[in-house]
Amino acid sequence: MTRQFLFVTTIALVAAGHAFAAETRQNASDDKPSRPNVLFIAIDDQNDWIGALGGHPLAKTPHIDRLAQRGTVFLNAHCQAPLCNPSRTSLLLSLRPTTTGIYGLSPWFRTLDDWKDRVALPQHFKAHGYRTLTSGKIYHGGAGGPKQRAEEFDVWGPSGGIGIKPEKKLIGPTPMGNNPLMDWGVFPHKDEDKGDYQIASWAIEQLKSAPKDQPFFLATGFFLPHVPCYATQKWFDLYPDNDSVLPLVKENDRDDTPRFSWYLHWNLPEPRLKWVRENNQWRNLVRSYLACTSFVDEQVGRVLAALEEAGLSDNTVVVLWGDHGWHLGEKGITGKNTLWDRGTRVPLIFAGPGVSRGGRCTQPAELLDIYPTLIDLCRLTSRSDLEGISLAPQLHAASTQRERPAITSHNQGNHGIRSERWRYIRYADDSEELYDLQADPREWTNLVAKPEHAAVIAEHRRWLPKIDVPPAANSAHRLLTYDKQSDEAVWEGKVVRRSNPIPE
Ligand SMILES: [Ca+2]
Numbered sequence: 001m002t003r004q005f006l007f008v009t010t011i012a013l014v015a016a017g018h019a020f021a022a023e024t025r026q027n028a029s030d031d032k033p034s035r036p037n038v039l040f041i042a043i044d045d046q047n048d049w050i051g052a053l054g055g056h057p058l059a060k061t062p063h064i065d066r067l068a069q070r071g072t073v074f075l076n077a078h079c080q081a082p083l084c085n086p087s088r089t090s091l092l093l094s095l096r097p098t099t100t101g102i103y104g105l106s107p108w109f110r111t112l113d114d115w116k117d118r119v120a121l122p123q124h125f126k127a128h129g130y131r132t133l134t135s136g137k138i139y140h141g142g143a144g145g146p147k148q149r150a151e152e153f154d155v156w157g158p159s160g161g162i163g164i165k166p167e168k169k170l171i172g173p174t175p176m177g178n179n180p181l182m183d184w185g186v187f188p189h190k191d192e193d194k195g196d197y198q199i200a201s202w203a204i205e206q207l208k209s210a211p212k213d214q215p216f217f218l219a220t221g222f223f224l225p226h227v228p229c230y231a232t233q234k235w236f237d238l239y240p241d242n243d244s245v246l247p248l249v250k251e252n253d254r255d256d257t258p259r260f261s262w263y264l265h266w267n268l269p270e271p272r273l274k275w276v277r278e279n280n281q282w283r284n285l286v287r288s289y290l291a292c293t294s295f296v297d298e299q300v301g302r303v304l305a306a307l308e309e310a311g312l313s314d315n316t317v318v319v320l321w322g323d324h325g326w327h328l329g330e331k332g333i334t335g336k337n338t339l340w341d342r343g344t345r346v347p348l349i350f351a352g353p354g355v356s357r358g359g360r361c362t363q364p365a366e367l368l369d370i371y372p373t374l375i376d377l378c379r380l381t382s383r384s385d386l387e388g389i390s391l392a393p394q395l396h397a398a399s400t401q402r403e404r405p406a407i408t409s410h411n412q413g414n415h416g417i418r419s420e421r422w423r424y425i426r427y428a429d430d431s432e433e434l435y436d437l438q439a440d441p442r443e444w445t446n447l448v449a450k451p452e453h454a455a456v457i458a459e460h461r462r463w464l465p466k467i468d469v470p471p472a473a474n475s476a477h478r479l480l481t482y483d484k485q486s487d488e489a490v491w492e493g494k495v496v497r498r499s500n501p502i503p504e
């Protein structure tokens, strides 16, 4: 954070404040139609295994698909960080992790002097007269005590989460510490006892009782298909119990990825492909993830049905997003923390006033674009301190070109640049990858050494973040740092050397 950047930001905020005051006065005196409501739906660890996105041919998500038909779906949308806390912080502030230094699961950005007073997306809506409500997982972790929480949203519903769970792990001990979250499978229970069912029910109640004279910003954050992925038999029955359900993987796919690519997920509780295969868990994991995705889809459907029944569909902007992707065997791993499409590509769907029906946009889009897009759709005062760019032109006409690619960063110095056709990755040690998604949608063949692609590589390098700050104070969990001079990487406080075997 440079002094100059802070100064410019302060000027911009003051200017925005004046503009807002002027507009508020104007609104009080005219009778413009009231602003649309916002229904803001987050799904944790939801990759592109959604019918409308085509990431998995068997994925059954009829309710989300219907939302996509009613609105516009971004087929090339990517998170700014492949991990909960940095991705959500980026989305809610419209700032890149490389600007805030939030790369790990902590800190909470409000604990940092630079960002403690930053106006987050729901706060900007509150400042425009909206009633703001939240339940489930929107920010990563709670916002602190009641006083701090009231600063973020007016009304707090249930926190959701796993809900009912088995007394002990279903799949037995997993490698790298037997983390209790690393579990999945068929578990008999009632859907009603799940955290996600309960937050959907709460959201439905809020829609039914929404005051008519005040617009709302209602945030609903689903936990599944984040692990542990428990579901009842009926959800598993949607998917074949044979190997046709498995994603296509290439054996030895990592032979042409740089060693540094392993450092981004060096030692984690999420098992490798080798382990899930050897322990007969691959198909069970894939089916569990899909079953939980379909379960969440049903909860989304319940909320959308309530929106319709309350007569609010025509005056409510719905945005649905996932915070990052998830591997289920591709590139030899399960879990997040990668810069490939499986780790970065997410659902991003808008519907409602100002959004074309049936739009399918293949232009690169970023989750931090949501903030300025909602400002546009709801005619709020614009802000000059956001790093996102409004998607309103694409919501009007999906084929409208975007100049900027989607950029994902995972710890300082590691960036993925996704254009309409290509993915370019550069790691902190300067190693690189290049994929032609048109010819190679699974990113199996790293083309970076091919001289004929020099121009493409140069064009993508141009988009590497110019601001690329080190981790913020008190950063922890899934943190990687690298010192070029000594060629020393440090993963979660431990030095990783070139000669260390890759952990399994
Ligand atoms: Ca997540």
Ligand SMILES: [Ca+2]
Pocket (backbone or CB within 6 Å): 252, 253, 254, 255, 256, 257, 443, 444, 445, 446
């Ligand atoms: Ca490969």
